[in-house]
Amino acid sequence: MVKVKVFVTLKESVLDPQGKAVSNALQSLGYDEIHDVRIGKYMELSVEPSGRDIETVVREACEKLLSNPVIEDFRYEIEEAVIR
Amino acid sequence: MVKVKVFVTLKESVLDPQGKAVSNALQSLGYDEIHDVRIGKYMELSVEPSGRDIETVVREACEKLLSNPVIEDFRYEIEEAVIR
Numbered sequence: 001m002v003k004v005k006v007f008v009t010l011k012e013s014v015l016d017p018q019g020k021a022v023s024n025a026l027q028s029l030g031y032d033e034i035h036d037v038r039i040g041k042y043m044e045l046s047v048e049p050s051g052r053d054i055e056t057v058v059r060e061a062c063e064k065l066l067s068n069p070v071i072e073d074f075r076y077e078i079e080e081a082v083i084r
Numbered sequence: 085m086v087k088v089k090v091f092v093t094l095k096e097s098v099l100d101p102q103g104k105a106v107s108n109a110l111q112s113l114g115y116d117e118i119h120d121v122r123i124g125k126y127m128e129l130s131v132e133p134s135g136r137d138i139e140t141v142v143r144e145a146c147e148k149l150l151s152n153p154v155i156e157d158f159r160y161e162i163e164e165a166v167i168r
Binding site for chain 2: 001007008009019022025026029031032033034035036037038039040041042043044045046047048049050052054057060061064065066
């Protein structure tokens, strides 16, 4: 099994009202140091190597299902194989 | 400004129905290699250094607001200061 970490974030130009709300909540709790919050998704996939290239599979999955390419960017990290 | 990345994940023992749904969707799209999906949150904070220790501020914010310690774990990475 190979573990893949996927990070999906809003594009820089897209407003993040959820992040703004969290930022305001942090301010009102007294954490004035924290100025800006952007919220994204973090996914951990367990991939069983097959004939296909893992990177291709993961990239396609990100483009088709895991992110919305209109407003989101994604990146992924493929970790070393773990023997189970 | 210091950039902090926060990862919030469900504890291992907690079921992840959202991840299960994504996993099933990937299977039906033909990505049979992807067996298991766990979904978490990824947050990027911009922190302005003040008198307080940044690590303490971030850990407290995670414990009090950014995660639910009953069902979630968190970890964070503090990046080097960026001059803006």
